Amino acid sequence: MTTPFQPVTVIEPWKFEAITQSQFITFTMINPLNHRQLLPALVLRLAVLDSPTAKADDDSPIIVAMIVPKNRETDWNFCTKSGHIQLLLRSHNISRLILIGNNPPRNPGLAIYKRPPTTDTLEEQRLVNELKPLLMSLHPKMSFNRGLPETLFFTYKDDLAYRVTVAKVKGHIVGEFLVEDVELVGGSDRNKELRRRLRFKRMPTLIQSQALLVPLIDYNEATTQTDLESLMKMEGAKFEVDTRVLVQQYVIHMVAGLFLIVSHLKERYEQGFFPRALCLGIGGGVLLSFLNTQMGLHVTGVESDVSVLIAATEHFGFNKSLAIRVIVADAMEVIQNFLPLNPGGKMDDKFDVIMVDLDSSDAKNGFCAPPPEFVKKSVFEDLRSLLDDHGALIINVVPLNELFFTTLVKELGEIFHNVYIIDTGNQENFVVIAILSPSSSGDDDDNIFLERLKSTIPGTYPFVTFHPLKGDVHDINIPNIIFL
Template identity: 55%
Template sequence: MMATQIQPFSEIDPSKFEDINPAQFITFTLQNTLTNRRHLHFPLIRVAVLDSPTASYEGDLPVIAAIVVPRNRETDWTFCTESGHKQLLFKLGTVSRLILIGNIPPAQGPSIYKRRTIDPVKQELLENELIPLLLPLHPKSSPISDDGSPKTLFLMDDDDVAYRVTVSKFLGPVVGEFLVEDIELVGYDDRNKQLRRRLRFKRMPQVVQSQALLLPIIGYDEATTQTDLESLRKIEDATFEPDTEILVHHYLIPMVSGLSVAASNINMLVSPRALCLGVGGGVLLTFLDTHFAFEVTGLEADPVVLDVATKYFGFNKTGSMRLVIGDAIEMIQNFPPYKSSAYRHEFADTTNYPPAKFDIIFVDLDSSDARLGFCSPPREFVKKPVIEGLRSLLDDCGVVIINVFHLDEELYGTLVKELKENFHKVYKVNVENEDYFVVVATVSEAPPDEVENIFLKKLKAAIPETYMDSIVEL
């Protein structure tokens, strides 16, 4: 939200802040009366207030939290959009009202962000100066500090980015605005900098949709000992390419580990047929094609996302993958028949059409939700006709692997129930994260290996065995 769209605080009805009003979102400007303007240096300060959609504090006092927007991140979608604000709030869990305070976002934000070292003493001085400005934003039932003023819990949103470059922004007909960015992770020494290429959507700015290892390509005459992204970008003619040989995205590794449940069946197949619901940057599909020679079909709702995956993530360079454009929920239940014109493919010959049945289905779908903010799979996926349609797409020895994130207990119970009714066995891959895990369902019992399991050896060579060892039956 730019400065011209933000009304001054004097035009806001103060009664709007007296109580927690679920999902209420208000932005405005305040006169900057701070003494020290090293961080908040504009004459006006942008303030955004969001009340939790699930706030309930009868008998309990509401928790009021505030975050000072990091310098030069004012145009980051996390801090300047309602969707980003919601994700911050949901991540904090028990906060009833979240207040963001920052400089007014410029019309055109910087394409480069470099993490600043925070001086704890100066940060505390800033927070103490902000307290009087925030007093009118507290509900009447706010807890009281020792000095008699409403209590504000100051927090920080620390991500893993030390340096970020926005490569390009896009607008898709389905996903809306999204971007490709190159980043350097925090916490690594000078000789071992970790570089990544990421895909992020504006509607869920804190969720990394796709991530790949980033390799700098430098000529022999430009040899350097520098490994940080800022220095590498200054080298003339240096380019950067994604490396999809290794999975670095935290949720893709446990998804692939779910294949171990059906390793015996997969080992008997000459060329296993895999369907991926949700393509994103195409990192998973490329990995399956490269390491296991799967026949891969990808289903993606937004054609612009596919184009970006091809250009910026090295997706489908050979044109060997089969791609379908459409809504996954609808197409699961009404998958196009063999040789349908609904398929997008590179070649005119019929050999490029997807098979009638699949051996493996990966479900990597997410959705914004008014109450949850975002979840995976989307609520509309967790329904009997969809699960039945999913089962009908699998061969008799098939397996489905579902990415599960921020799914409420009731919806998760429904998902497991429907899978158990339609599949032989259901498993869970533990990820040591209470908000995220992977669910695996098999159509039939995996037979004992009668020959050497070459596929399982390839699987263990490609990813760590930790997640395979964590798989439990539900």
């Protein structure tokens, strides 16, 4: 549920006088500003969050304010504690984050967002100046030890042009989550970038799954209006997802890890076997569908929450079949007790690739993937036992901190022959690939899997750089990675 709003009269001013780890206070107040472009509401909603890692004795706390984007007031990013935590932890060393926005309606109905016109820079600066007296009252006392403090202002920007909620669901494991159709900024008039997304309330700034969204328009109803808002207003308008194309960059890089074992995949196929993949974490099922339909792999997926699986089926076109098997269970329990069966029900030796796309269920200290309890030598040994001797373990990694990353790589390096890294370029995700034997990649013109990879993820190969890790893990220079 959205955090309830409290009248300002019940908020004791002394609560803001000191930085208190993870303290989160929200309240409403009559709008004192003379600014009707960005904050036009009669009532404002304010939220004050102290960092979970802040030190109470810090004599130079960093206080940051952010204006909630207009029309985004009901977005979980801006009206939940989990969203505030993720916003705070995306930047270094913030002691307190203050969000100011229009007070959202209690029952907003179907959540639709349309990007407002760009605000003039002078208007933004005028609003910042008007907010300064209010923000001074929300600074801790220690901020005034060296004179009047200066509040930093952050501007929230993303690529969202239009969004409509398709479904809101509550899972018994993951909690509330949303299925959304969105239009992204950019794209030509005839080729708008439309996506279907899956987001969890526990980590609202993270897009769990994303797929290409395709409008189904009758030839007689062809129109030059290809924006999502216009398409949805068309009578009988329908949409479907296309999982033949990957649109999330880190997922593309996970699939690119197959380049390291394409010769092995070909050999398995020539021996009369379909190569087999184990995917820990299903989400919208986009990766599993792609591996099956485009790469010809038989796939076993593991998902802890049946509600997520139902959403994947209803909204992302995910279909179980003889070639796609699903296990509804905790991933840690599955890898410890797994008895690999092929789709025909006969014993099969190993998986040719294991892909791990799991995140922590507890985001109070920041988002990380995989969960901290996953980064253990015993877990990696269990995964190794499920892999063919020429197989690959591919992990989506968002490090909680530098120790998290170095521990993960070091533990993998003690078990596997080689460990590789792909920098996804977004300063958050990178993909770690561990293989049990020397790379079997090669420019084999007769390799069906190599050709499929080249055709389905063009532009990724040969430009993806794999970095074999040698020597001490602490000496590795990983560019563009920001540790929270």
